[in-house]
Amino acid sequence: MIGLSVFGDLLHGFGTVLDPMNLLWAILGVTLGMLVGILPGIGPALTIALLLPITFNFSDPIGAFILFAGIYYGAMYGGSTTSILINTPGESASVATAIEGHKMALKGRARAALATAAIGSFVAGTISTVLLTFVAKPIGSLASHFQATDYFAITLLAMVAVTALVGHSLVRGLLSLVVGLFIGLIGLDSLSGAPRYTFGTLRLLDGIDVVIVIVGLFAIGETLHVASKLRSTPERPAVLEKGRLRTGYLNKSDWGRSWKPWLRGTALGFPFGAIPSGGAEVPTFLSYSIERRQARKKGRDEFGDGAIEGVAGPEAANNASFSGVLVPLLTLGLPTSATAAVMLAAFQIFNVQPGPQLFEDQSTLVWTLIASLYIGNLILLIMNLPLIQIWVQVLKVPRPLLYAGILVFACLGVYSLSGSGYEVLMALVIGVAGFFMRKLDFPIAPVILGVILGPTMEEQFRRALVISNGDASVFVTRPLSAVIIVLTVLALFVPYLPRIVARIRGTRPTRDRLTFGEDD
């Protein structure tokens, strides 16, 4: 009985997560996530990157993962707050929310918008966690039939698909990916023991620690990037009308108009999180346009003027996508967004190998993590609305102080890892490189995917060749691998779909190319 064993495992997970210490990690995680979600420019990837070095000292990885997961979906809750109140999306996943949410706030319905976002996030988070609970193990056992060639193909698919979808230019994305793959190659060759790209120094023999790359790119590079915009675009501080927060929560018609978008958003978010499409941005915009179409069908023309459906749908979608992201991450060890890639690095640090064996080898860890999602969603729902005035306080922190603090903390974290200035310097160099990449519009996510997945891909590639006695055709003769490789090639064309469709129809393209901003 698969169903029963899932319940048994899950109950066991709840038992572990309700341990006071783990509960504390969950509360800390969602609170931090909420705060960084609110702060524009500071996302979950940056926060997890900052905390990664600290969790090295954890004796028990479970706490670290509860913390990280809390940050990830806490940020999804928090992102809506600034979207609605000051029209500045806290995360890329909340950009769609800002369109209708801020309009609602201007009409004095901020509370209703915040409420539909929070309750929708809770509904979506819970439903999608239930889906995750039942889907993860079967997919895991399916994946246990995977062979080296399939792993190679699927890793390639993840890297290429995410690269194709984030950022504004495919060529730049692929260049970023190559940089990541290169960094991943530095060090001793795992098979032959030959040093690669070490430039004759002993320092580089161990390769560049993935944590240093992550802290450098996400914490230092991103912070430099947002800080550099402080002077060039002096923003007028948003005026937060006090009256905006006084009007009531959801009334009856709001509930009636919200629940369907919540469910539709969940249905979009979960599968899109699970496929390599860079996380939550695609499903939120899809949800937004579906809700708009639905409203037009019903003859409601409120969209563009503060329609509650336009907040309910995308917010549900971004939370559901998080559980979706966990499916390939836990069952295949495959990150589909930058934050997931950072989490995968955390798994590797603790010597936990995500993949088909995870549910057998690390049953407690996985089920505690899943149980913590249920608990965390509940905590967020309880904390979110009543404490909104407190959350908004973080927006009053002068940004120069904030960014300086992050940089200090990042350097401190790297130093605490190794106790050597060399690593700190390395992180700073990578950070400055990351800053220029952002400045020149190169996406960061492909670099991280390259660094983390590159070595895995290489290992599987060579293992496959060893098994086939050096015959490279194995990658196309095994049907599963061949299908995945074809999908990989197709993924490269997805961004150009509008143009291709337009050419076939013989019309002018409305949008030159599908682009999705940098994912968090």
Add this chain to the structure above:
Amino acid sequence: MKILVGYVPTPEGEAALTAAAAEAELRGASILLLNTSRGDAYIDARYANADELAAAEAKLREHGVEVTIQQAVSEGDVAGALLKAAAAEDVGLIVLGLRRRSPVGKLILGSTAQRVLLESPVPVLAVKVPSPHD
């Protein structure tokens, strides 16, 4: 002649506004109200919203004083913005609200009031919030 008042929607700002209104009435001067923010945080309570500016304006008009309102982000230099506004217009007096600051806070962040007091070419009237015990 104009009187420049640095206004923020806090008790200090209200005190400055009251003093400026009285002074303007006395001298028959008009008032230039400047509200500014360092602009380095996403939300700044000292950046007045429309209601607060309207209330300030109404308060001055009650005293029968002509008022011009300027609002701008001063990119980290509030004192500079005040001094610039004073130089640009025919300003004969600057009115400021003072608040208590810790020595450390002043050391790190500096003091807007102190800079205006020291660098202003025209007299500066600095007022405190009346203590509730008086």
